[in-house]
Amino acid sequence: MTGRFKRLAEHARPQITIKIDGQHVEVLQGDTLMVAILSHTNSLRESEFDKGSRAGFCLMGACQDCWIWTTDGERLRACSTIVREGLSIITRSPEAAWNLV
Template identity: 30%
Template sequence: MLLRTIDESRPRVQLIVDGATVEAFEGETVAACLLRHDMAVTRLTPSGRKRGPYCLMGACFECVVEIDGKANVQACLTAVCDGMSIRRGLP
């Protein structure tokens, strides 16, 4: 596991990531959730290189995903919500 939360007693929510149900802690970012679940690759470049959360503060745009049908959302700046649907840019 790459990241661990300090307070695992926080309420949990359910997300759908690429069709699979994933559990997240209320208030954490989408990027933190993806990293914790070993789903760090969020997209591929046109040349096929893997990209994912890098700076975790919104400066690099490497972590963009589709959330609830909206494309190019920065996972590091977006808090999870129960029932959120996330699609990573992977084939």
């Protein structure tokens, strides 16, 4: 995976492992999910309205653009949720999707 974000500082924090769409990735303890995901992928999530992807918008929990899901179906705000060891997330809504034909 190639990331949209590039870490310039804080390399010394402990690493933890999470899963992004089934792939194990190493992230830094204390990062938000948005930082963890965009450090490893080019987009935060797939849009549920068209074939595009989303990368977050306001970065402070106000715009509703950064919702992602755990593999258990829990919705999380990526911009304000701190990563935790073993977290497994998916970037495509498990809910009913729009017909994108």
